[in-house]
Amino acid sequence: MNVVLDHLDVFGSGLSTTLQLTALSFLLALGVGVVVATARVCxxxxxxxxxxxxxAAVRHPPPRPGRARPPPRRWTSPG
Incomplete structure (x- = not known):
């Protein structure tokens, strides 16, 4: 337990960096999403x-070579 307490500043720095990167990626994704959504209804x-x-390019990428996509699941009624 002393090891954790001795390096609490390092854990705090890591947490701070993680939260900053999370906020930055959220804002970037929000901006891209707004631009693309606006373009789609333009x-x-x-x-x-x-x-x-x-x-279409982001949501439906082609399968990687050598890997077949599994067949789509079909819903069946119980019983």
Whole structure:
């Protein structure tokens, strides 16, 4: 237990860095999300196409070579 208490400043520094990186990544993701969402509902076709293309590229990446995607699960009623 003394080891932890002796290095409490290091743990505090690590916690501070973690919280800063969390806040920075949250703000960056929020900004990108707002821009892409705005582009997707924009009436201008080039912007809308860019937003749709970005979502398709990020949410639906092609499978890695040599790895097949599993078949989709089908819902079946119980009984």
């Amino acid at each position: 009436p201008a076709p080039p912007l809308r196409g860019g937003g749709v293309g970005e979502v």
